[in-house]
Amino acid sequence: xxxxxxxxxxxxxxxxxxxxxxxxxxxxxxxxxxxxxxxxxxxxxxxxxxxxxxxxxxxxxxxxxxxxxxxxxxxxxxxxxxxxxxxxxxxxxxxxxxxxxxxxxxxxxxxxxxxxxxxxxxxxxxxxxxxxxxxxxxxxxxxxxxxxxxxxxxxxxxxxxxxxxxxxxxxxxxxxxxxxxxxxxxxxxxxxxxxxxxxxxxxxxxxxxxxxxxxxxxxxxxxxxxxxxxxxxxxxxxxxxxxxxxxxxxxxxxxxxxxxxxxxxxxxxxxxxxxxxxxxxxxxxxxxxxxxxxxxxxxxxxxxxxxxxxxxxxxxxxxxxxxxxxxxxxxxxxxxxxxxxxxxxxxxxxxxxxxxxxxxxxxxxxxxxxxxxxxxxxxxxxxxxxxxxxxxxxxxxxxxxxxxxxx
Numbered sequence: 001x002x003x004x005x006x007x008x009x010x011x012x013x014x015x016x017x018x019x020x021x022x023x024x025x026x027x028x029x030x031x032x033x034x035x036x037x038x039x040x041x042x043x044x045x046x047x048x049x050x051x052x053x054x055x056x057x058x059x060x061x062x063x064x065x066x067x068x069x070x071x072x073x074x075x076x077x078x079x080x081x082x083x084x085x086x087x088x089x090x091x092x093x094x095x096x097x098x099x100x101x102x103x104x105x106x107x108x109x110x111x112x113x114x115x116x117x118x119x120x121x122x123x124x125x126x127x128x129x130x131x132x133x134x135x136x137x138x139x140x141x142x143x144x145x146x147x148x149x150x151x152x153x154x155x156x157x158x159x160x161x162x163x164x165x166x167x168x169x170x171x172x173x174x175x176x177x178x179x180x181x182x183x184x185x186x187x188x189x190x191x192x193x194x195x196x197x198x199x200x201x202x203x204x205x206x207x208x209x210x211x212x213x214x215x216x217x218x219x220x221x222x223x224x225x226x227x228x229x230x231x232x233x234x235x236x237x238x239x240x241x242x243x244x245x246x247x248x249x250x251x252x253x254x255x256x257x258x259x260x261x262x263x264x265x266x267x268x269x270x271x272x273x274x275x276x277x278x279x280x281x282x283x284x285x286x287x288x289x290x291x292x293x294x295x296x297x298x299x300x301x302x303x304x305x306x307x308x309x310x311x312x313x314x315x316x317x318x319x320x321x322x323x324x325x326x327x328x329x330x331x332x333x334x335x336x337x338x339x340x341x342x343x344x345x346x347x348x349x350x351x352x353x354x355x356x357x358x359x360x361x362x363x364x365x366x367x368x369x370x371x372x373x374x375x376x377x378x379x380x381x382x383x384x385x386x387x388x389x390x391x392x393x394x395x396x397x398x399x400x401x402x403x404x405x406x407x
Contacts, residue, residue, distance in 0.1 A: 008190075009133045015188035016127045017145040019079055022178045023119055024149025026083075029174045030090055030112070031150075031238045032157035032260055033167050035246050035253040040097045040167065041105070045243075045370065049362020052239060054106045056359055058113030060352055066121035067344040075129075076186040078122040083182040086115030087175040098168035121347050126189055128333040128343050133190070137275060143326040144271035147264050150238070154261035161253045214341035222390035223328050223342075224349035226287065229384030230324020231354035233294050236377050237263045237317060239358035241301075244370035249307045262311055266318030274322060283327050283391045291385040294320030298378055302371045310371075324384065325350055327391060334394040353380070 030037075038048050070078045089112030096104030127142045153174070160170040214220055241263050242256035249255075270290075278286050293316045300313025332346040333339035357377075365373035 009130060011188045012126075012190045013130050013134065013138065015185045016123060016130055016142055018185045019083075019123045019182060020127070020142045020145035021149040021152075022083070022182055023086075023116070023123060024146035025153045026086055026090065026149075026175050026178050027116065028150035028153035028238065028260075028264070029157065029171055030093070032154045032242060032257045033161070033170065034239070034243055035256055036161060036167050037097050038243065041100060041102060044366060046363050046366035048243075049359045049365065051102070051106065051109065051359075052362060053359035055109030055113040058110035059117035060113075062114040062117045063121065063348045063351055066118045066348075067125075067341070069118055070122045070125055075122050075126040076189040079119055079126070079189075080183050080186050082115045082118040082122065083179050084115070085111055086119055087179045089113070089115055090175045091172045094168045094171040098166060117351055120351055121344065124329055124347050125343055128329065128339055129190055131330065131333065132339070137278060137330060139326040139330045140271045140275055140278065140323060143322075144268050147268035147271055147322075150264040151261055151268055154257055154264060158254050158257035158261065161257055214338065214345045217342070219390050219394070220332060220342050220345050221349075222387045223331050224346045225387055226384045226391055227325055227328035227346050227350035228353040229291075229380040230321060230328065231350040231352075232357040232377055232380050233298075233317070233321040234267070234325065235354035235358045236361055236374055237314075237321065240361060240365070240370050240374060241314065244301075244374065245307070245310070248369065248371040249310070251307070259311060259314060263314045263318040266315045267322045270319045270322035271326065278323070278327070283331065283393065284388050286323055287327060287388040287391060288385060290320045290323050291381055291388070292320070293317070294381050295378055295385075296320075298374060298381075302375050331391040331393070 034048070041047075041051075043051065066078075073081065089108045089110070091108070093105045093108030093112060096102070096106075096108055123142075127139055131138050156174065157170070237260070242253075242260040245251055245259040246253060246256035274286070297313045297315070297317030297320055301310050301317060302313075304310040304313055328346055328350065329343055332342040335342075361373050361376060364376060367373075
């Protein structure tokens with residue numbers, strides 16, 4: 001790699017980090033105000049779960065098509081276009097909350113879900129391409145960027161709640177500013193020629209047939225299960241930890257937003273500083289440790305008596321949720337010849353759990369409360385723990401049925 005090309009790749013890497021940050025910022029700008037949104041609509045836990053599920057439908061419909069969209073538009077145009085759609089959806093939803101119009105909120109959340117899912121897939125594919133150019137592990141730090149964005153949004157939301165700023169004022173200003181920055185930074189993404197440089201002449205067939213083949217690979221599906229567990233672990237906290245603290249401990253909305261911030265801060269710290277741990281101990285060991293941390297953290301949070309002990313559980317829960325998603329995507333991209341299709345499959349599985357699973361927890365919370373409903377997440381975490389060996393680094397060119405881990 002020449003010096004000029006190296007500088008272009010480093011600039012692209014910074015741009016990807018910023019885009020991840022802003023994606024997390026937009027997501028948490030809405031998620032951290034859920035108590036106010038619930039009160040504004042006068043919704044029960046089951047109704048809140050159903051409302052969030054409406055938004056997830058948009059994401060689940062769009063995710064399988066995201067690869068074709070990126071192929072047609074390119075990463076930079078896809079990220080910007082669907083960031084705009086993400087923001088438009090949140091603006092519409094916040095207006096619906098202000099006027100108590102549930103259908104308007106639902107419509108806005110569908111647009112938000114479509115924008116979020118395609119934006120997510122496109123930035124992960126761009127991140128995988130940059131990682132291949134850099135020749136070193138960087139994906140966890142991109143996802144740390146997402147977490148930094150959620151921390152920033154949670155802190156801002158706590159201040160807005162404390163100042164009693166309405167959702168309809170706070171959310172539109174925040175997400176419109178975010179989209180403006182996205183439009184500026186995507187200009188530094190890799191060009192199509194740069195992205196193609198990681199491909200090989202003997203690359204497998206692209207398009208729908210290549211994508212279908214990736215869905216039939218055992219290793220890819222097992223990695224998808226790992227990412228599914230991680231996505232549900234992270235997504236359930238994003239959607240419900242603030243409400244679980246507010247209702248479970250009879251506290252104010254500001255403290256609920258602060259608890260959400262504690263979760264994402266713990267996850268961010270692990271993603272940022274844990275890269276060295278990945279280099280020393282390897283993916284499989286780190287993923288096992290993270291799964292155990294998530295299990296312990298969820299149990300403590302759901303069953304603890306005092307609030308301070310529940311917050312200790314939130315810290316363990318956040319640290320444990322840190323690596324499953326980014327490490328799973330890196331594992332899917334081990335072979336650059338098949339990386340786009342495999343990353344698309346794993347991202348689709350992971351984001352499906354991230355977006356669709358938490359609303360279903362809301363339906364369960366109607367009967368057992370938010371804290372106890374979160375215990376259901378233990379099941380996919382345990383399943384993911386059983387198959388973490390699938391994420392072992394794959395020797396490029398080794399048969400998919402019998403991957404050979406690198407040292």
